[in-house]
Amino acid sequence: MTLALLGIGIALLLVLRVPVAFAFLGPSLVYMAVEGQSLGMALRHVTNAAASFPLLAVPLFVLLGTLANHTGIAEKFFRFALAALARIRGNLGYVAVGTSVAFSWMSGSAVADAAALGKVQIPAMLKAGYSRRFATGVSATSSLVAPVMPPSIPAVIYAGLAAVSTGALFAASVIPALLMALGLCIVVFVLVRRDRSIKAGTFDVTELKASIPGVLLPMLAPVIILGGILGGLFTPTEAAAIGVVWIAFVGLVQRSLTVKVAIAAIKDAVTTTASIMLIVASASLLGYILAKERLPQLLTDAALSVTSDPMVFLALTALMMLMLGTVIDATAILVLTVPILLPIAAQFGIDPIVLGVLLIVSLMIGLLTPPVGTVLFVTAHVSHTRVGEVFRGSLPFLIPSVLIAITAIVFPGTIAWLPTVLGL
Template identity: 65%
Template sequence: MTVVLLLVTIGALLLLRVPVAFAFLGPALAYLVLTGASLGLAMRLVTNSTASFPLLAVPLFVLLGVMANRAGIADRLFDFALALFGRVRGGLGYVTVGVSLGFSWMSGSAVADAAALSKVEIPAMIRNGYERTFGLGVVGSSALIAPVMPPSIPAVIYAGLAAVSTGALFAASVAPALLMALGLCVVVFFWVRRQPEIVHTGFSWSKLAETSKRVAAPLLAPVIILGGILGGLFTPTEAAAVGAFYMLVLGFAYRTLKLRDLPGVFAEAVMTTAAIMLIVSSASILGYVLSRERVPQELSELVLGFTENATVFLLLVALLMLVLGTVVDATAVLVLVVPILMPIAMRLEVDPIVLGVLMILSLMIGLLTPPVGTVLYVLSSVMDVPVGEVFKGSLPFLVPLVLVCLLIIFVPEFVTWLPNQLGL
């Protein structure tokens, strides 16, 4: 009864649009006070949850993404992709997916990608005869590639919670992210076939050569970051620091960043990191409360009483993540749910790497789904359109994303092949 009351209170606070961290923190602290526990315990839980070396990569990857955004890397990628695919029918749709894929190697945030890229891509599509609804859908769905493709902030958090190799999780995420991009391009292809009025942009070898030069240095970033991690040259934390420094150098070289811009860059990175860490710490206190009430054990017995089939378990996990991802921040879900699901996964011999990739992708789909899909609201705010219009445009693009989830569930070797080949 105590747990039910706790969860109802949290649900009510979320419905009232209270920030996730405070919706978790308030009821959890109230429980500790009412049960006579020391608030010093809460401080220890907060300290232990954030004093983690793997989590040190989070602020550095956030800084990397902010640096890349401020350095104008997305604009350079857009110009290059447009020069390459502009003459293809529906080229701007493919360009949007391609730019999101390229930028995802430098940014681990779907929300940041959606906010940054929508300002450039959607107006360009509207000018060339594309429906605004389509533009909203393809930009929103493409932004979901960023948290799946390494470097991924959710992957760093999951790796720390599940005690698995961040490098192995990064490697395992590459194939699903590429397949996501391919699936979105297939949707674009079929949509364009029914739009004969779409305007083609011109093609010029000189323009392609010019934009290729402008994008050559930024495209080295994923080679440095992921290559360094998988090659054993850097830890993920060190790779994030090197990547952020590389973006800083590019920003100064391109003169898109100046010394006077750095306080704003660091302030944005600090604000984003603080929000993530506040969620992690508040969720750790709530996790302690749930553990004290034996929720993990009860849930484990319930699941194992329902099925001992690993595939069915993964289907249930995907469904749970899809639902939770629509109402709760992905970071909070991971911090709460991973400690509960990991023992069940171990008993069913589910690879924790497969579980992690599936959980992250399923949670990201929730960002594009009502009632609290964050990407929906970001695009609605940036483009000043109703949330319903964004969701309507996104619906066709959710199909290939769900299919990738099903492929991970039924063919887990699809995820584990690359880490195994790399010996991770």
Template identity: 70%
Template sequence: MMLALLGLAIAVLLVLRVPVAIAFLGPSLVYMMANNHSPGSALREVANAADSFPLLAVPLFILLGALANHAGIADRLFRFAMAAFASVRGNLGYVSVGVSLGFSWMSGSAVADAAALGKVEIPAMLRNGYSRRFATGVVASSSLIAPVMPPSIPAVIFSGLAAVSTGALFAASVIPALLMTLGLGIVVFFLVRRQPNIVRGKFDREEFMASLKGVVLPLLAPIIILGGILGGIFTPTEAAAVGVMYMLLLGLIQRTLTWSGLVAAIKETVLTTCGIMLIVASASLLGYILARERLPQTLTEAMFGFTDNPTVFLALVVLLALVLGTVIDATAILVLVVPILMPIAIQYGVNPISFGVLLIISLMIGLLTPPVGTVLFVVSAVSKTRIGEVFRGSLPFTIPFLVIVVLIVFFPDAVQLLPNMLGL
């Protein structure tokens, strides 16, 4: 009864658009006190959730992406991609996808990708005859590469919650992220055929070489970070710190990062980190309550009573993630469901790394679905476009994401290819 009231209270607060962290934390504190737990013990549980060394990589990766943004890396990637694809019909669509892939190696956040690239790419597409629906849709959907391709902030959070190797999860995410990029490129190919007014230029070798020089050093950052992690040289947290130092030195030496830009990057990092950690802490307290009420054991018994097929289990997890992703922030869902679903997945014989990749991709689709759809709001604000128009523009681009999810459901061990090759 108490658990049902707790769930009802949280649902009402979420419907009233109360911030997720507060919607979780408030009813959870009331529940704890109603069950004779002191507020101190509840707050101790909240503090312990945030006191995690693996989670230290989260603010560092956020800072890395913010520094890259304020150092003009996104602009340089855009210039290089434009020079490389200048003569290709629909070049700006492919450029949007390609630049998102390049920026994802330094960002790890879909929101950061959409905000940084949207203000450059969308106006360029509109000037060159692309429809507003296509421009906003391709930018919004391309940003989902960032939280899947390492360094991925959701992957760091998942690995900390599930006690799995972050390096192995990073390696397993590479092929799905590349498939997402390829799938988006295929959708662009078909959609630009319906864009009769688009303008394309001519390949300029001098511009190409000049723009290439501008991206060589920045693109060494992901090589240092991922190479260090996958090669066993750094832990993810150490690699994030090294990446931040490299980007900071690069921006100051090349004078592309001003002091005001540095201060702005630090402010963005602090605000974003506080938001994420507040969600992590509040969702952890709710998770503690659910564990205390033996919800994981109840769900395990119900699942095995329903099916003993791991494929069916994974399909149900995907449906759950897609539904929850429409109304709750992805970080909160991870913190809430991983401790519950991971033991069940192991009992079904599902590899934890495969499960993590599948869950992350499924949850990221929620960034493009209202009413929460964080990326939709960001792109809408950047482009001054109605959210409904952005959503309709992004719908065709969700097809490859769903195809990849289905493939992982039926062939979960396929994502283990790269980790196995690297011995992770």
């Protein structure tokens, strides 16, 4: 009965638009008091959740993304891709996807990607005669590659919660992310063929040559970060720190990193990290309560009574993530559900790396789904477009993400292949 009241209290606070961290923390503290649990114990759970060495990579990767954003690296990638693909009909659609892939090696966040690239890509497409629905749709959905492609902030959080290798999870995410990008390009190709008003541009070799220096040094960042992690040279946390130093060096060389820019990037990183870690801490306390009430065991028994097929379990899990992702922040969902789902997945013999990739891909789709849909609102804001219009424009571009989730369910070996080859 107490657990039911806890759930009702959290649901009511979420409906009232109370921030997720406080919607979890308030009722959890009330539960601890009612059940006679020490509030000191609650405080220890909250602080211990944030005091984790693997999670130290989160603020560093966030800072890496904000530095890349504020030093104009996104715009440099966009300029280079546009110059290289100038002769291709519908080139701006492909440029949007390609730029998002390139920037995703540094940002790790769909929201950061949508904010940094949307304000560049969308006006350029509208000026070139693309429909507003197409421009906002391809820009918004391309940003979903960032949290799947390493270095991924959700992957770092999942790896810390599931006690799995961050490097292995990063490696497992590469192929799904590239397939997402390929799928987006196919959708662009189909939609562009239907719109005969979209014309090819003019190739300018001078512009291409001028854009190359701006991307040479930034493109070494993923080589340093992922090469170091997958090669066993340093941990993900150390890789994130080295990545920050490298991007700062690039900013200084390119004269785009000033004291003012650095302060702005650090402020953004602190704000973003604080919101993430507050959610992690509050959700951890709620997770302790759910474990105390034996919810994971109850759900395990229920799942095994419904089906003995791992594929069915994964499909139900993906569907649940899609539904939760429409109303709750992805970080909170991971912290809450991973400790519950891992024992169940183990009963079905499911690789935790496969489960992690499926959870991340499914949750990222929720970023473009009302009523919360953070990327929807960010894209709508930077493009001065109604949220409903952005959502309708995104629908055809969401098909690749859905297909990747289905692939992870039906052919989990495709997810585990690269980590196995690399011996991770």
